[in-house]
Amino acid sequence: MRTMTRRSVTGQYPDVKPELPPRSRGVIALLEENCTVCMLCARECPDWCIYIDSHKETIPAPPGGRERQRNVLDRFDIDFSLCMYCGICIEACPFDALFWSPEFEYAELDIRDLTHGKERLGEWMATVPPPPAHDDSGVRPKELESAAAALAKTAAGAGPERPSRHGREAEAAAPAPAEPVEPAPAEPVTPEVAAPEAPPTGRRSLGGVVWAPEEDER
Numbered sequence: 001m002r003t004m005t006r007r008s009v010t011g012q013y014p015d016v017k018p019e020l021p022p023r024s025r026g027v028i029a030l031l032e033e034n035c036t037v038c039m040l041c042a043r044e045c046p047d048w049c050i051y052i053d054s055h056k057e058t059i060p061a062p063p064g065g066r067e068r069q070r071n072v073l074d075r076f077d078i079d080f081s082l083c084m085y086c087g088i089c090i091e092a093c094p095f096d097a098l099f100w101s102p103e104f105e106y107a108e109l110d111i112r113d114l115t116h117g118k119e120r121l122g123e124w125m126a127t128v129p130p131p132p133a134h135d136d137s138g139v140r141p142k143e144l145e146s147a148a149a150a151l152a153k154t155a156a157g158a159g160p161e162r163p164s165r166h167g168r169e170a171e172a173a174a175p176a177p178a179e180p181v182e183p184a185p186a187e188p189v190t191p192e193v194a195a196p197e198a199p200p201t202g203r204r205s206l207g208g209v210v211w212a213p214e215e216d217e218r
C-alpha cells in the first residue's frame, strides 16, 4: 500500500547520472601488471568469453644466477555480449588482477564491438572503488595475526645482539689479548748467617792456648 501511494521518480539519465552503490557490478576491469597469464579465469568462465594470448620472455641472468622466463600478456579480451556478470573470473583470479567497476556506459551500436581488450579493461581500473575499511569486530586476516605474533616475539626476545658472521671473522683474525702477567712472589730474604771464621790453618786455638798441630805431630 505504501508503495502504491508513493510517487514515481523518473531518472533524468543521461542528464543526471544515477547514484549507484559503490560495489555495483558494472563491468570487469583488469590490472595488467598483476596478471601472470595463469589462465584460471578463462578456464573457470562458464560462458567461455575470456580470450587470452601471451608469449614467453627471457629475463637475463643476474650475476651468479640463471636465466628466467616469464609470460607476457598479448591479448586479454572479454566479450561482454556473452558475459553474464557472474563474477566467477574475479573470484578465481589468484593474483588480484580482476575487479568489479561500477562503470556501465559502454554500450555499442554493434554487438561485435562489445568485445573489449586489455587497454579498455585497464582504463576501467580508474573507476574501481577502494576496498572497504576493515571491520574492527570482524575476524582479522591470518597474515596480520602471524605478523603481529612475529613482531611480539622479536620484541620479547630482544637480548644482546648476536655478532654477525663478519663480526665473528674479524674477532678470529684479531690478535689474542695479552694475558695479565702476575708478578712472581718475591723470595723471602733470609738473614745471612755469618759463618764462623775458620781458625787459621796451621794454628788452632784451644781455650786461649794456641796449638800448632805441626808442632804436635812432630
Ligand code: SF4
Pocket (backbone or CB within 6 Å): 044, 045, 046, 047, 048, 049, 050, 078, 082, 083, 084, 085, 086, 087, 088, 089, 090
Ligand atoms: S563475469 Fe562470469 S561470465 Fe563474465 S567473464 Fe567473468 S566468469 Fe565469464
Ligand code: SF4
Pocket (backbone or CB within 6 Å): 034, 035, 036, 037, 038, 039, 040, 041, 042, 052, 092, 093, 094, 095, 096, 097, 098
Ligand atoms: S586468473 Fe588472474 S592472473 Fe590468471 S590469467 Fe586471469 S586475470 Fe590473469
